[in-house]
Amino acid sequence: MPSDLIHLLFESLTLQEASFIQVQTEQGYRLAWMLFLAGATSRALGEAGILMINRASKTQYLRSLLGSAAALTFSALVWAGCVWLALTFLFLHQSDYLDVQGLILVSYTPLVFSFITIVPHLGLLWNGLLKIWMLLITIAGLNSQFELTVLQAIVCASLGWLLFYLLTALFGSRAEQVRVRLLGRQDWLRPKEAAVALLEREMKG
Amino acid sequence: MSWLLANIGHLSLLLGLVIIAIALTAPFEALRWWTADIDLTLPKLPARRADPRPANECYVVYLTGIGGSGESLARREQGFIDRVKERVPEAVMVTDVFPFSVTNNPLTGERTLAWLWSFLHRARLNAKSLLFEFWIGARNVCQVAVCSDPRYGPIYNLGIAREVYQALLDHGFDPRDKTPVYLIGYSGGAQVALGAACYLTRLRSPVTVITVGGVFSSIPGITLANHLHCLVGSKDRTVHLGPIMFPGRWPILRASHWNRAQRDGKVTIHPMGPMIHSGKGDYFTRSCHLPDGTTYADHTADVVASILRGAPSPATASRHLQAHAGEENRDTDR
Numbered sequence: 333m334p335s336d337l338i339h340l341l342f343e344s345l346t347l348q349e350a351s352f353i354q355v356q357t358e359q360g361y362r363l364a365w366m367l368f369l370a371g372a373t374s375r376a377l378g379e380a381g382i383l384m385i386n387r388a389s390k391t392q393y394l395r396s397l398l399g400s401a402a403a404l405t406f407s408a409l410v411w412a413g414c415v416w417l418a419l420t421f422l423f424l425h426q427s428d429y430l431d432v433q434g435l436i437l438v439s440y441t442p443l444v445f446s447f448i449t450i451v452p453h454l455g456l457l458w459n460g461l462l463k464i465w466m467l468l469i470t471i472a473g474l475n476s477q478f479e480l481t482v483l484q485a486i487v488c489a490s491l492g493w494l495l496f497y498l499l500t501a502l503f504g505s506r507a508e509q510v511r512v513r514l515l516g517r518q519d520w521l522r523p524k525e526a527a528v529a530l531l532e533r534e535m536k537g
Numbered sequence: 538m539s540w541l542l543a544n545i546g547h548l549s550l551l552l553g554l555v556i557i558a559i560a561l562t563a564p565f566e567a568l569r570w571w572t573a574d575i576d577l578t579l580p581k582l583p584a585r586r587a588d589p590r591p592a593n594e595c596y597v598v599y600l601t602g603i604g605g606s607g608e609s610l611a612r613r614e615q616g617f618i619d620r621v622k623e624r625v626p627e628a629v630m631v632t633d634v635f636p637f638s639v640t641n642n643p644l645t646g647e648r649t650l651a652w653l654w655s656f657l658h659r660a661r662l663n664a665k666s667l668l669f670e671f672w673i674g675a676r677n678v679c680q681v682a683v684c685s686d687p688r689y690g691p692i693y694n695l696g697i698a699r700e701v702y703q704a705l706l707d708h709g710f711d712p713r714d715k716t717p718v719y720l721i722g723y724s725g726g727a728q729v730a731l732g733a734a735c736y737l738t739r740l741r742s743p744v745t746v747i748t749v750g751g752v753f754s755s756i757p758g759i760t761l762a763n764h765l766h767c768l769v770g771s772k773d774r775t776v777h778l779g780p781i782m783f784p785g786r787w788p789i790l791r792a793s794h795w796n797r798a799q800r801d802g803k804v805t806i807h808p809m810g811p812m813i814h815s816g817k818g819d820y821f822t823r824s825c826h827l828p829d830g831t832t833y834a835d836h837t838a839d840v841v842a843s844i845l846r847g848a849p850s851p852a853t854a855s856r857h858l859q860a861h862a863g864e865e866n867r868d869t870d871r
Contacts, residue, residue: 384568385692451560452682452689 344441347472355434364437371443372401378449412436415492439469563679567639567693591627595717596710600636602724603677606658607635607643613821620838625845634704636729637680639696681725684732685754694732701733715741727751734758750814752778755785755795765804766844770812807840
């Protein structure tokens with residue numbers, strides 16, 4: 333089982349067609365979810381610095397871990413839906429939503445390295461690189477699994493992204509409120525503002 | 538030797554892992570400080586001094602480069618401080634802030650790995666080997682990255698600003714007097730100086746930042762400071778890392794603090810002639826000379842002194858632009 337997991341991880345990271353075929357099987361689908369959860373955990377570890385800045389307690393940290401995983405899962409499912417819509421209505425492809433979902437799960441595997449985003453300065457660049465990597469896997473998957481040309485796959489992913497962007501613009505702030513509530517962050521500190529206010533009072537008072 | 542060659546792959550992997558570990562743990566010193574139950578109340582103001590302050594008094598805080606361990610300044614840097622003091626006797630020089638620790642805790646101070654840093658510090662002084670120098674530099678570079686990171690920077694800079702403020706008070710600074718404050722940052726210390734300026738500019742005193750071969754990002758300290766003076770040697774390649782590594786320094790991002798400050802005329806670049814970043818021929822070298830016979834060390838001190846006095850910088854004089862290094866080998870500095 334662990335060797336299968338590592339195998340799928342390696343194949344998906346290297347954009348191999350085998351990973352998209354494997355995820356169509358029941359075992360492959362389960363493994364893809366396990367990798368996704370590993371990615372979510374890694375991402376939560378990468379956010380540990382932010383949580384420390386916000387002086388999170390252990391309970392808040394646990395809530396944030398779960399909340400972050402839930403938010404990531406929700407966004408992955410919506411993103412899969414957007415790609416499925418683009419695939420169905422633009423390319424008139426008779427595809428099943430679960431197939432697209434499997435592909436999107438595979439595309440999230442680079443997130444297992446997202447704990448590295450905690451590295452100062454370069455971590456932010458790394459985060460950007462991970463997003464590009466995820467997009468490349470999505471395009472490769474659309475290309476191999478749904479028999480689109482590379483250009484069509486790029487168009488499909490772009491349209492899916494546009495839909496996702498529109499949804500975020502329309503409901504993003506409400507979703508952020510839910511996310512913040514899930515993370516228990518609504519009362520958290522804003523360190524920069526707090527520090528500035530304190531220094532202003534002390535130095536000019 | 539053959540063992541070394543045979544295991545070069547494993548050694549490289551080990552080296553890479555240790556560097557990644559240093560980078561991953563870099564923010565935690567600042568974060569631990571921030572999450573502890575710290576007292577952010579600033580020290581009490583000193584009692585008013587009875588004696589009048591000397592005319593043109595100013596406070597100069599020197600923040601060392603990434604080679605610093607916080608124990609004491611290198612001789613060449615101390616020599617630079619002494620030269621500036623000779624030229625501007627009314628300047629109060631503050632050199633006891635270690636810029637790569639939010640709590641001003643030297644590498645050899647009270648910390649878990651103090652024994653390791655002490656060993657590396659002693660070894661590099663005795664052996665003068667890059668092998669030992671590298672690890673201290675790598676650790677401090679990561680702290681520069683913490684300082685420039687928009688996530689951790691505000692906290693790191695607050696800690697440093699607090700330490701600088703405390704050091705200023707310890708040296709007789711009275712914030713009510715509006716005495717000018719100059720922050721001099723060498724190499725990576727420039728980033729920390731600008732980071733501290735983000736908060737120190739809230740003092741009533743004008744705060745000016747002087748970078749010597751500075752590698753820094755585009756942070757609010759640039760626009761908040763009274764002025765930013767950058768001393769740049771034509772053979773200093775390290776100084777060009779800043780405009781490459783930090784997107785805010787790219788001309789395309791016109792709204793960045795760096796580009797805005799430049800448009801507002803708040804940045805002055807002082808060409809220093811053919812100085813390099815570190816080692817023989819750097820800004821503090823006494824054995825290399827400009828064509829007019831001035832040593833590099835004296836020229837750097839002259840430029841800084843002219844900034845402290847508010848006079849036009851001698852570095853702008855064209856005589857120095859095409860200068861080349863003198864070859865006397867008298868330097869005994871590190």
